[in-house]
Amino acid sequence: MKNRKERIDRGIKARTDDVYAVSGPKEISYILFPRMLLVLGLIISSILANEYWQEVIVSACLIGLLAVSWTLLTSVGLVSLGQALFVASGAYIAGILNYYLNWPIFITIPTGTFVGGAFCTFLLMPVLRLRGIYFSMVTLILPLTIGKVFEALHILGGNDGLSGLGRFTNSTVTCFLAVLATLGCFFGMRRLMATDYGLVFISIGDNDQAAMSGGIDVYSRKNQNVFLAAAVGAFVGAFITHWIGFVGTPAFALDYSILPIASAVVGGIGSQAGAMVGSFIVVPLAEILRTLGGIRMLFYSLALLVFIILLPEGIFKYLERKYHQFERRVKVE
């Protein structure tokens, strides 16, 4: 007689999966608990953390936003390797407006977000018909090429960039703003993906020809998706500009393209929450390993490999499964 593990969904999962049919405070707290854990965890840690860790939280939030933006693109089947393009667009637009026109931060960031999003959408419009690796290659090449052109032609200061830009008043304010923006964007995106509008995005990623035959203008929806994703990335860029008071070619850095993907892979591909959870593992892990000096990259890579091999579904999906299911041993003949 052998035992086998049986996994059974909790009853509440079925009632809260799609249509919310909850009753009583116990079920409401079951739904609210993981959400409040994220909200309160972020707010409390941003208050309690010292200046160094506040900066780590800001970095994690910003990479988390880029990971959410990357996940949004994957929903329509676009795999981007160039989130840095979005970051640089927002960063430079906010920087230019602040440096040359002296526009205040609370105007440069929203302007950088929307104009950056629109600019990137316009830039990517001709390649939206490309599929798979071809789209990825274009998105990888674009920020690298534009960055090199800025460097070679010394555009907007080249490597020296534009410095002395307006900054947030202190690290607590920066951290608070980053946390608020992250929570707003994250819950907003999750809500969006749960609506019919988000469902259409998923359908395009699933089978664009079937979506077309259902009367969906796939090309237009992809443009809208890219705009939303690019606007989130541009917000990150504009935020960084005013966080460090500088904008230059580092805004095109490959880190902005790779770290969000690493976050999404560690957290769980295809899920906004997974992307966010992943960024809060990937970024602090890099900081913790910083004490190891030169060999930290080796440990960092090893840690990521362990995550990928042991939890290929992603840590968030694993935790989600554990939360929604209970396990028991049953006897088998």
Added chain:
Amino acid sequence: MNEGYILQVSQLNKAFWGVIAVFNVSFELKKGDFLGIIGPNGSGKSTLLNLITGFVRPDSGSILYCGREISAKKPHSIANLGIARTFQMAKAFYRMPAYKNIIIPLCSARARQFRGGVYGERDDIAMDLLEEVGFDRSSGVPYKLTSSLPHGYLKRLELARSLALRPDLVVLDELFSGMSMAEVAGTLPILEKLKERGTTLLMVEHRLKELFRVANRVIVLNYGRKVADGSPRDVMEVEAVKEAYLGSE
């Protein structure tokens, strides 16, 4: 445009890198007709459907739908005009539960005209359509992940998805392929019901016996050319058709 014609295809041509797929094909379809398109493999049937539904652009010729030229239009525009289609190889949204496959066309410009803005209503429409094509509402099947459904269900899911557009013309590409006898027997009454409702149907099919039960007219294609056009009984007597299917001596 002649009154009563829902679709007029004239002198349609399409070649892929020199290989002729459709050559000078012309036909008309009256409102309420059930037209079958048959022919051996590679005779251009699916290409013809792709041309009509905008998935492939013709090299020359015209396609009038309700008197309106649609040969240069995009697939989604054609779908929104009222031409819905299914595919030879079932194309479904595999990452969603089955009923959500129906919600996608309900988000189209055409479907939004007749569906209310109430959020719950769309689920009811989806369930009604699934029930119409043979999904048991009370079973868990409509809520199952599409990737877990067997082939026969996927084909009927596609049919339901096309019907969600409330189309005037339904284009079916080998709907019965891969279906069991029981599944075909269950699907035929659905097509008959559509016919009774006045929906125009255009169906490519290899299962001739089943097709001839519902189609009132048949076109035969061979090497991209139309070789016969008439009632099912008549076309099978045409020498060119026998030759296309059985070969010449």
